[in-house]
Amino acid sequence: MPKIIYELSDGSTRTIEANAGDNVMQVAMSHDIAGILGRCGGFCNCGTCHVYVDAQWADQLPEPAFDEDALLSESAAERQPGSRLGCQVIVTEALDGITVTIPERQEFD
Amino acid sequence: MTAQAAIDVPVIPPLDPALFVDVDLYSQEIKADPSPWFLQWADKPPFYVMIHGRPNAVICRHEQVKWALSDHETISAIPQPGWGADYLDYFNGLPVLLEVDPPEHTRLRRLMQPAFTPRRVSQFQLGINQQVAALIETLAAKNEFDMMTEFAQPLVYRLLLGTVFEFPEKDWSIFTNLSHALELVATVPLGAPKPAAYMEAFNAGMKYCGDLIELRRREPKDDLISSIVAQHDEGGIITTEELFTTLIQLFAGGLGTVSGTLGLSMLRLCRHPDQLKLLQDDPSLLNSALEECLRIDSLGNFRHRHVARDCVVDGVPIYRGMLVHMSMGAANYDPDFYPEPNKFDIKRNPRDISTFGHGLHFCIGNAFARAVLRAGIGQLVQRFPNIRLADPSEKIIYGGMPTERMPLNIKLRVD
Numbered sequence: 001m002p003k004i005i006y007e008l009s010d011g012s013t014r015t016i017e018a019n020a021g022d023n024v025m026q027v028a029m030s031h032d033i034a035g036i037l038g039r040c041g042g043f044c045n046c047g048t049c050h051v052y053v054d055a056q057w058a059d060q061l062p063e064p065a066f067d068e069d070a071l072l073s074e075s076a077a078e079r080q081p082g083s084r085l086g087c088q089v090i091v092t093e094a095l096d097g098i099t100v101t102i103p104e105r106q107e108f109d
Numbered sequence: 110m111t112a113q114a115a116i117d118v119p120v121i122p123p124l125d126p127a128l129f130v131d132v133d134l135y136s137q138e139i140k141a142d143p144s145p146w147f148l149q150w151a152d153k154p155p156f157y158v159m160i161h162g163r164p165n166a167v168i169c170r171h172e173q174v175k176w177a178l179s180d181h182e183t184i185s186a187i188p189q190p191g192w193g194a195d196y197l198d199y200f201n202g203l204p205v206l207l208e209v210d211p212p213e214h215t216r217l218r219r220l221m222q223p224a225f226t227p228r229r230v231s232q233f234q235l236g237i238n239q240q241v242a243a244l245i246e247t248l249a250a251k252n253e254f255d256m257m258t259e260f261a262q263p264l265v266y267r268l269l270l271g272t273v274f275e276f277p278e279k280d281w282s283i284f285t286n287l288s289h290a291l292e293l294v295a296t297v298p299l300g301a302p303k304p305a306a307y308m309e310a311f312n313a314g315m316k317y318c319g320d321l322i323e324l325r326r327r328e329p330k331d332d333l334i335s336s337i338v339a340q341h342d343e344g345g346i347i348t349t350e351e352l353f354t355t356l357i358q359l360f361a362g363g364l365g366t367v368s369g370t371l372g373l374s375m376l377r378l379c380r381h382p383d384q385l386k387l388l389q390d391d392p393s394l395l396n397s398a399l400e401e402c403l404r405i406d407s408l409g410n411f412r413h414r415h416v417a418r419d420c421v422v423d424g425v426p427i428y429r430g431m432l433v434h435m436s437m438g439a440a441n442y443d444p445d446f447y448p449e450p451n452k453f454d455i456k457r458n459p460r461d462i463s464t465f466g467h468g469l470h471f472c473i474g475n476a477f478a479r480a481v482l483r484a485g486i487g488q489l490v491q492r493f494p495n496i497r498l499a500d501p502s503e504k505i506i507y508g509g510m511p512t513e514r515m516p517l518n519i520k521l522r523v524d
Contacts, residue, residue, distance in 0.1 A: 029461065038461070040471035041175060045218075047227055067219070074226035107476060108231035109396070109483065 002096040006033050009104045018091050024100055025049035025086030035102035042087035044068050047075035048107060049086035051100040058082040061089060077103030118191035119430030124164055128425060129157045134167070134411060134434060135295075140507035140514040143410055144451055147442040151450065154423035158434075161299050163193040165432040166416070166425070169439035171446045171463065173422055177414065177435045179468035181210040184433055185417040186470065194432055196295045197413055199510070201303065201311060203354045207470055214469055216346060220337050220355050224273075225477040234480055236272045240264065241484040245492050249523070253499050256375050256519035261368035261485070268481060269363050274334075276360075280317065287314040287357070288364040295511045318356045333359075363474045366408055369515040370478060371485050374402035376505065376519050377453060378490065379498045384455045388490055395487050398455035399479065400462065402486075405453055407438040407464040411512040434512070437463040493523035 001017040004027055008014065018027045028036040028049075037048035044067045053061065061084065064072065068088045072079050084100075091098060132146070133139070139146055150156070150169035157164050168177050177184045186208050188194050199205075206217050223229065244264055248254045262285075270281045290310035297304055303311075322338050329335045334356065341352040378385040378398075388398045411434040419428050427433060440463040442450035447459055465472035472478070490496060499520035509515025 032460075039465070039475060041179065041461070041467040043179070043468045043471060045222075045469065045471045045473075046475065067215075067222075070219075070222070071226065074223070074228040076227040076231065107227055107479065108234060 002091045002093055002098070004091060005097065005099040007099065007101040008033070009035055009102055020092050022091055023087050024051060024084075024089040024091065024098075027091070028086060028102075033102070035104075035106070036086055037106045038087060040087075044071065044085060044088060047071035047085065050075045050077045050103055050106060051084055051086045051089070052080055052103065053082045053084050053089065054099040054101070055082060057095060057098045057100075058084070060095065064088065076105050076108050116191045117189065119428065121164055121428050121430055122426075124157055124426075129159070129164075130167075132158060134158060134160070135511035137507060139410065140509075141505065143438050143514070144405075144442065147436070147439040148451055150436065151439045151442040152444055155425040155427065160432070161193055161196065163432070165193075165413075165434055166422075166427045167411070167434045167436060168422060169436045169443075170423070171440040171443035171461075174435045174437065174440040174463055175467045177422070177433060178412070178463075178466055178470065181214075181417075181469065183416070183418050183420050184414045184435075186210050186214070186414055187417075189415055189430075192415055192430055192432060193299065194413060194415065195299050196297070197511070199291045199294050200354060200357070204348075204351050205354050205358055206473075207358075211469065217351060217355060218469075218473070220340055220347065221359060221473050223336075224333055224359055225474045227476045230476040230480050233268070233272055233477075234484075237268055237480055237484045238488075240267055240272065241488050245488055249492065252524040253520060253522050256521050257368065257372050257517060260489070261371035261375075262364075264485060265364055265368040265371070265481065269367070269477075270360070273477075274360060275332075283313050283317045284360045285364060286310045287361045291361075291365070292508060292510050314357050314361065315353055318353050318360075321356065322352065363477065365509060365515060366513075367474070367478045367481055369408045369509060369513065370403070370406075371482060372516040372519050373406040373408060373514070374399065374482060374486050375489065375521070376498075376516060377402050377406050378486070379496065379519075379521070380501075381453050382497070384453055385490060385496075388455055389494060392487065392491060394455055395483060397458035399482050399486060400459050401453060401455050401457050402482075403464045404441045404447065404457075404459045404462045405450075406514075407441055407462075408509075408515070409464070409466075409513050410438040411436050412466065413512065437466065496521055496523050498522070 004016050004018050006014045016031050025038040029038050039048045040046040068085050072083050155166050155168045270276045287310040290307045293304045293307040325335045325338045340346045414433050416431045465475040499522040506517045507514045508517050
């Protein structure tokens with residue numbers, strides 16, 4: 001089972017064993033990991049599951065599709081290299097150990 | 110083949126009478142307080158109700174509502190003539206975003222998505238805060254005011270039509286009239302012409318959009334409206350009908366929903382003075398409090414869709430040709446997700462609520478609605494330490510579309 005390592009905005013780390021085929025947002029939500037809202041449920045519609053994928057893993061992911069690319073520029077957290085929507089990052093055995101950093105916010109107050 | 114002969118109305122097989130519930134989903138009682146029903150339904154399989162002589166399915170459990178809202182090949186958003194949804198046709202059969210499936214949905218949603226992204230809403234936040242503060246100061250001079258007609262409605266009209274879309278105030282009534290007239294659609298029998306007052310409001314909205322499109326063609330601006338018009342004129346990506354309906358949804362869609370949600374949230378807090386006090390004493394609880402308000406008082410009790418292929422949900426057969434009502438309100442009371450669901454607890458910070466829908470049709474304006482709630486409720490409760498219902502025994506009347514609970518009168522005292 002591939003592991004996902006979440007680095008939270010408070011500096012702590014959570015490591016979760018996921019099933020291949022799960023996405024990074026869904027796993028975070030079901031394990032109550034703070035900082036990922038996933039408002040729309042994983043349909044690339046809200047931009048509230050923004051994560052920064054560590055460089056060594058980001059290169060292994062397929063490029064963001066049109067809607068993800070548009071939302072990443074419009075989400076609350078600043079877009080950076082490695083920015084992805086968690087709902088679009090599907091884990092596989094090859095991604096065992098993928099590390100994602102959760103931004104400080106997904107919505108503006 | 111005549112148009113009449115082309116209509117495909119599937120014959121629904123006999124249904125188990127034991128699975129029918131004798132309830133009027135649109136009754137004033139359910140609008141006023143749906144919680145007794147939601148508590149009964151939120152951990153049960155789907156059931157059937159009769160509406161306008163046809164069997165409808167009702168789905169209430171959290172996970173099943175989410176499934177039904179996301180599997181468009183089984184539960185389609187596209188209305189079919191003769192399937193019994195005429196009374197919920199708010200846009201005269203035109204191709205509105207809520208009533209299309211992919212790939213059309215994907216194409217149309219991309220036009221509207223930029224309107225209310227988190228980043229775009231943030232650009233309005235200062236203006237939202239200022240408008241709320243200004244309105245509150247006019248109300249501070251009174252001891253008593255109506256939350257709906259003196260706060261929520263004028264605020265949301267000003268924010269959406271003035272701040273976001275920059276329409277002159279003299280034109281706002283075009284869309285506020287239409288927003289109010291939508292509920293008239295459900296007042297006539299199936300197959301009857303739409304009510305005259307609705308048609309008048311609808312046509313006025315369409316004419317305004319037509320004039321606006323011509324204006325932007327003559328004098329383009331660097332704004333969302335011009336970009337949508339360009340998608341039609343230059344990109345050829347949308348039809349003329351889609352151009353009109355995209356605009357009219359943007360302009361009218363949030364007027365009732367956001368103001369109604371402001372009203373429900375304030376009403377809930379006033380009816381739970383201990384929770385209101387908690388929030389007043391600790392403003393950092395605002396976001397959690399508002400999510401709890403949104404959970405326990407979803408403006409939309411139900412969203413309807415159309416069964417495109419037979420399926421069985423939790424043992425209950427649902428057949429092609431039926432309407433399905435997914436209850437977002439009940440899903441928010443599912444005890445598997447929200448222990449003690451009837452308890453209003455502003456520290457609960459509920460996740461994965463269904464109030465704004467789920468999936469492809471998840472509410473485009475949700476970030477805007479949340480921003481207005483934060484400013485509106487946040488400032489009201491802090492500016493008025495003694496805010497309360499003027500008469501706790503006053504009966505609140507609910508209007509809006511049949512599927513939603515729109516409070517019409519909430520008198521508050523603030524002295």
